[in-house]
Amino acid sequence: MPFLEVRGLSKEYPSKSALRNISFTLEKGKALGIIGPSGSGKTTLLRLINLLETPTSGEIIFAGTSLTKTSDLRIRRRMQMVFQNPVLFKRSVYDNVAYGLRVRGEKESQVRKRTTEAIALVGLTGFERRTATTLSGGEAQRVVLARAIVAEPELLLLDEPTANLDPANVALMEKVISRVNRERDTTVIMATHTMFQAERLAHEIGFLLDGELVEIGKTREVFDNPKDMRTRAFIRGEMVY
């Protein structure tokens, strides 16, 4: 049984259809990179899986449970999402990272241990007491990542996690994502429009265009030998959109 199965997923908004009949499966511990131009439906797909939106039709089966029929908190708590533009609470870095553990009612000693570890993992030791709203863009996005991984989710959803970051911060974020994926066996779905990033981090690549999943497969295969003309054009940078 696959860890995540998406079956015939569609999402219609009054003005446009964001996703059309998406189907794919993902094994536990794999990293899937979703590539595609802006507005192709990458964010919508992640938001549907994270139960922030309800699909118009179709089904998402996560660890054997159908998500479309339930918004059970216990399921929601097994996954975490990192949004494209960091949204931090007006609290300290420590309180931001500890948030996910505190809402789960973890013991304060556990909260302290795991929060400190997560902050260290993203290289922000010493920033604990800083107010989150005073951080630079790169630091803020690292706090967002620490906040997402502190509760050790089984599925990590990343929406353009390194957009607008400088190369040093991109490298650091990628290192953390890759470590979490390898060492904790966390399944990752990452939307990105950086082809190189997808190549570096993902085992599998899916190409979304206009709400349609054009192609999905092993990273090397999709990049070296794409089956669809449109994928080939996008990867080569020849697509005009």
Next chain:
Amino acid sequence: MEPLVEGLIRAFQLIASFDPEVYGIMFLSLRVSGTATILAALVAIPFGAFVGLHEFVGRRLLINVVNTLMGLPPVVVGLVVYLILSSRGWLGPLNLLYTPTAMIIAQLIMCVPIVAGITISSVRSVEKKVVDSAKSLGATDWQVSWTILSEARTGLMTAIITAFGAAISEVGAIMIVGGNIQYYTRALTTAIVLETRMGEFDLALALGIILLALSFAVNLLLTHLQMREAR
């Protein structure tokens, strides 16, 4: 001498004299307006949070009503409370007219829409992304609401500061329902009206200066809390 300068000197003399009547008036003002503000916050913050956080039929109308009531004329509130508390009113048997309790009730009615209105707008101004983040991090509906209130806390402090400012400087309502009785329901504002009418301008001015100083001190404290929270 300039009446203003005289008033200032008289104000310091009054404060330094520890005149029990003046201090009694000061404490009554603080007690009445402070209690009204605290009670208003207890009622109106949860109410405002509910309205700000939920979609329901008639919500827009309700928000318009609350916003209109934010500008309630104190003298009208005083009149209505007077009619309710007077011997022939619904609450006449409670004998509350011309007591500090009646003054608190009148100011409470004035403060509730102020706190509710500002709470609604501060809660609504919290970005949807904050709500999404909290949900995504595994918060329950209650925890999400609590997080939004916590994000809106600067606005909630503004609500309390504004309500207290309106209450302590108000005269129309407490004059009608309190009756300005010496040693009992005489507050700073009603005392100022009385002294002005009797031609005791320097005393009236002195009381005015004390009122301003008191209001300034309380606001300084609340603003300090607000700034510390906002960091």
